[in-house]
Amino acid sequence: MIPKRNNAEGKPAARRACLLLAAAVLASCAAAGLWARDVPGKDGKPAPLPAERDNPTVRLIKRCMPAIVALRTFQPGGQPGLVNFAAGSGAVIHPAGYILTNDHVIKAVAGNVDRPQGLALFNNGSQYIFKILARLPQEDIAILKIETGHAIGFLPLGRSHDLVLGEPTLVIGNPNGLAHSVSTGIVSGLERSTSTDASYLPSVIQTTAPISGGSSGSPLINALGQLIGIITSQHSGQNLNFAITIDHIRRQFPRLINAENLNGFLLGIELDMLDPGARISRVLPDSPAAKKGLLAGDLVTGAGGWKISNGFEFQLALIGKSAGQELPLSILREGKKKTVQLKLAQLLSALPLDSPPGKPGGLRYQGYKGSWSHLPDFDKLKVAEEGIHKSVSIPAGLLETEGFGLRFRGFVRVPRTGIYTFYAGSDDGSRLLIGNRVIVENDGLHAYSESSGAIRLEAGFYPLTVTYFEATGDEKLSASWDGPSIKKQELPADALFSKEPAGKNTKAPAIPCRPVDE
Known part of the structure; x- marks a missing residue:
């Protein structure tokens, strides 16, 4: 059916008359002061709001808003000329332009080294290209950096150890791309757990402040204007919204940087x-x-x-x-x-060997029996079994059993100089060391989860130790890596050597240090 033509489009005279009438109405409204916020006071600034409207929540929002950014990331689409757009949020935590957000917000553009990774937009209209500075995917946190040329507003960091049910919360974010939207609520639950596509997150805050897609990375703010958490996930349709606690972020921050x-x-x-x-x-x-x-x-x-x-x-x-x-x-x-x-x-976590320590094919392992809630000091335990295993995984004889520990030792071949990320996934606890420096810490009683750590290594052969314990329930262990020209993969047998390093690794190893001028 052919749509009817707009009459104003077809009749210029009538259209001009309508425009003149509209202009007259607008002028009369302005003269009558119908837009009070636009009426200047004696000093030329907008007149203040009445006390009933300018309440503590409004003042809190005004104070926090300059430190909140809407994040936009762009990826090439499947067809030429198409671009995939994604929205997220973040909070400035330092006046030099450091932004805290979720890792899953920027994960898709983390590999963009030859083009901008995304934009950070402020409520005053300014926008800056951001650079991903640090990531900790298993904790779903990341730090971004923008260059503004001047100090900017930031949110002070609070504590989350003393939160109480019912205390007010404020969220400012970018739901569905609607930048700097505000929602309020209360703390409705503590010590909850949730998960994202990449991580399992225990001990999160539950809040009733409504969120939507694009709210990830938004700060959860208390009545003092302090950042007490970072919004990470929601259960659709149930008003169950979760935030990573600031105390957890505090503990993980050295590992993140x-x-x-x-x-x-x-x-x-x-x-x-x-x-x-x-x-x-x-x-x-x-x-x-x-x-x-x-x-x-x-x-x-x-x-x-x-x-x-x-x-x-x-x-x-x-x-x-x-x-x-x-x-x-x-x-x-x-x-x-x-x-x-x-x-x-x-x-110096270790001085690499220049030549292979024997033939590749796996690591030497030792098995132990016991019941623990954290990784024990294996040097004080009696070995129940031992052998050589081609991968960092549970030997067949220990599958579907409970109450045991494992220690793998040997060497790993680092093919070229660069930054390597090591991963240890386990149910229950695990730890990975290069030389005598802990690179991955994944200790404690928990369902399967993966932790990671990165270190710069020269090419060569390095002492490698992986420890693990299983209490009850399911059991699983894996170790992976990525690095220069290596996509994430399990540590391959041809990079592992079963010759044991000299000396012993203790539970809390000392970190050797060599002065640069030696």
């Missing part, structure tokens, strides 16, 4: 990431920090020209550092200020 492993340097301090400041919790023996007299309990207030007020800022300050570089640290000890000049050492 992973500056020492990725850049091959050693500073030698660990921070209490739950502390409101940047307080040292451990100083590694014989490290640059130990040699300069740093102590557990010292409060770091500056690093490499950065002002440091919390553990997040300290980890970010280490990005881009390298062995041999000078790093000035300012600390506060018992109320007294002190500055030390550190020289970052070369990180």
Whole structure:
């Protein structure tokens, strides 16, 4: 059927009359002050809202909004000229342009090294190309970086250990691509668990604040304007919405940034990431920090020209550092200020062998009997069985049994210099070490889950240890890797050597350090 033609289209005179009438109505509305928010006050600014409307929630939204970004990613479509668009959200956590979001928001563009990975849009209309700085897929968190040329607003980081049911929550995100949409709710559940396509997430927050697709990565904000979680998933149609707790993100943040492993340097301090400041919790023996007299309990207030007020800022300050570089640290000890000049050492988890340690074909394993809730010290246990296994997996004789542990030891061949990511998947706990440095930590009682860790390695043959225990229920173990010219795959038998490294790996291995100028 042919549609009827619009009369105004066909009659220019009538159309002009309609436009004149509309203009007159608009003018009269403006004169009458029907749009109160546009009526300037005495100082030329919009008149303030009445107190009944300018409530605490409105003020909280105004305060937090400048730190929220709508994320847009673009991927080539299946046909020439088509582009696939995806939406997500993020929160600025540092004025230098560091953004916290979900890994699954940016996973599809993580491989875009030769073209922009996406855009971060602010509510004032400004937008910036973002770069993926760090990923931790199994925890579904990622850090992005934008270059603005100036300091920008950011959300202060709160704590989630003391949340109570019923306390108010605010979510600002990008549901279905509708940038900077706001929803409110309450904390409706604690210690929940959920999952995404890539990860199982225990101990998440449940909230009634409505979310939709595109809300992933949105900050969950408390009444103080503090970030207490990151929205990660929902159960469609049930108003069951979940956020990763900020305390969990705090604990995982050093592993997310992973500056020492990725850049091959050693500073030698660990921070209490739950502390409101940047307080040292451990100083590694014989490290640059130990040699300069740093102590557990010292409060770091500056690093490499950065002002440091919390553990997040300290980890970010280490990005881009390298062995041999000078790093000035300012600390506060018992109320007294002190500055030390550190020289970052070369990180040596192990010195690689130049020649093959025997013939490839697998790793030597030892089996143990026992009941544990965490990985035991295998050096103190009696070996129940041993042999050589071509892969890091459960030998056939132990399948469908309970209460046992395994330790695999040998060497792995690293074919070329670069950054390698190792993965350990297990039900229950597992751990993977290169030399005597823990690369993957996946300990504890849990269903099958996979953790990962990355490290820069020179080409050569490295000592490899994988430990595992099974309590009850299903049992499974796997170890994989990816790296230069290697797509993710199980560690192949032809890269594994069963000759045992000299010495023993302990539960809490010391990390060796060699000064750069030696």
